[in-house]
Amino acid sequence: MKLEQVIKALKEYDGEPVKIMEVCGTHTKSIFQSGIRTIISPKIQLISGPGCPVCVTSPAYIDHLTDLSLKEKYCVLTFGDMMKVKGTKLSLTEAKAMGAQVKVLYSPLAAIAEAERNLDTQYVFAAVGFETTTPIYALLLDEIRKRKIKNLKLATSIKTILPALSFICENETSIDAFLSPGHVSVITGSKIYKGLASTYHKPFVVAGFEGEHILAAIYEIMSQLKGKRYEVRNLYSNAVTEEGNQKAERLINQYFEEANGIWRGIGMIEQSALKLKEEYKEYDAGSREEEIIEELPKGCRCADVILGRIQPVECPLFQKVCTPLHAVGPCMVSAEGACGIWYQNS
Ligand code: SF4
Known part of the structure; x- marks a missing residue:
């Protein structure tokens, strides 16, 4: 299908609201830079996930x-x-x-x-x-x-990303589908998402980072959801293999x-x-990762951002108190953090 037809179909979508999680920050950045949110139906919500390593470091x-x-x-x-x-x-x-x-x-x-x-x-x-x-x-x-x-x-x-996606599938039922992380998939292969796709009935689509790649992936997800299919599709085959x-x-x-x-x-x-x-x-210089300290800075909603519950702009501190120069939470600090990307690009 031609790109114009893909854009037209995504723009005119008027069905049930759909929430698609883009797992990695590089996709979040590309979605902004290519203006994808502005050319697809507002009923298709793109939401960031846990794929920023700095943001999730304890x-x-x-x-x-x-x-x-x-x-x-x-x-x-x-x-x-x-x-x-x-x-x-x-x-x-x-x-x-x-x-x-x-x-x-x-x-x-x-x-x-x-x-x-x-x-x-x-x-x-x-x-x-x-x-x-x-x-x-x-x-x-x-x-x-x-x-x-x-x-x-x-x-x-x-x-490793799969256990986090499994956690999200189990606990965050409002997410309908996943744009699988491109870079991680290069190493793991697209096969790792098969179990989650079939267990939780969610499409997992691996995509490259150009705007047209992401649009093609969103279109594939919407087609699967319409047909009640929940499959792993690899649309980034020049870099990602199944294995x-x-x-x-x-x-x-x-x-x-x-x-x-x-x-x-x-x-x-x-x-x-x-x-x-x-x-x-x-x-091994150790890690101390086994110590659970759940604390986020007061008012910071990074956890909700990472789990796809809210968009960064919904955090009351966004842009007012929390900026890249005076970051309150880790999602504003990292180049791959959703809050930082929203701040730089919105
Ligand atoms: Fe945390 Fe700042 Fe993001 Fe709010 S805007 S969730 S305080 S990083």
Whole structure:
């Protein structure tokens, strides 16, 4: 079907209201940048999901990082997004202002050079993310072992997306369908959504990130719902296969194993984290993720945003008190956070 016909059909939709969750922040950003909300029927609601790793990182883990960064001869290495996220006491930015050693890196592999340059410093890499970044952490571990580096460890807060989607299907029944995360699906393959699609009767459609890809995915979802079909469709076949990237999965499985994970604002989701295997504990700087601290800043509704219960604009603090410069909650801090994306683009 031609793009104009797809747009016309989505614009003219006048049936029951439909709620589609786009799981990852990159899709949220593309939806804004391509103006999709303005060209489809208001009866098709697009709502953000839990696919921003920084937003769901537990306060206890941030506390662990800030504690480490303040220790003598320790340095925490991190991606920039993590700097402003608050723990229960401090963010890494605040710890740095107090004299802690914290460095922003653009690639985990750059940590190797840091560690080799300063042998007196114990480096800790803040390994945060989903399946997408985990193979890179596995490669980092390969390199650490190959070069026999003793002063570089990982503090992990790695989540897997399927248990979170399962949690949402079980608890958030108003969501009718999912735009599956493109990047995660490259690693996991589209097969992982099959069980949820059939158990919960929800279409799961994997899509690329261009506006036309997302429109095609929404159209596919609407067609499935109309025909009462609940299937997994992969519309991003130039990057995603059914089986996923098996080499990357092998790398992940070599170093990591499943464990219970704490999601900020949600709590514990069983088997939703990846932790370093016991045999690699010498490279493990811990995570403290097992400590449940549900607390979000007062008034912050990040949990409702992550679970698709509200849009960011429905949070009373949005744009008034909470802005990227003075972020109250993690969803405003991260480049992939729904609140930050809505703020920058609306
Ligand atoms: Fe939290 Fe700010 Fe988003 Fe409100 S606007 S949910 S306070 S991050």
